[in-house]
Amino acid sequence: MQTINSIGKKTEFRTRPVNRKIQKQVLNELSKGILNGTIVKFQNVVLETFDREIIFRIPILETVI
Secondary structure: OHHHHHHHOOOOOOHHHHHHHHHHHHHHHHHHHHHHOOOOOOOOOEEEEEOOEEEEEOOOOOOOO
16 A cells, blocks of 8 residues: 555645546456456455555454464
């Protein structure tokens, strides 16, 4: 989220460009994952960034002792 947050900190950007950036980087990638079958509809996913790329993964369930 640091990638998206860095845009929000620039004074020349307003709400609309930030919304577009979120749509392009998050919603489009999530949609591609659903369409290509790597993400199942209504499945919980975790969004992470690695080398300025957005990655979706299935959450790891932790057991409480």
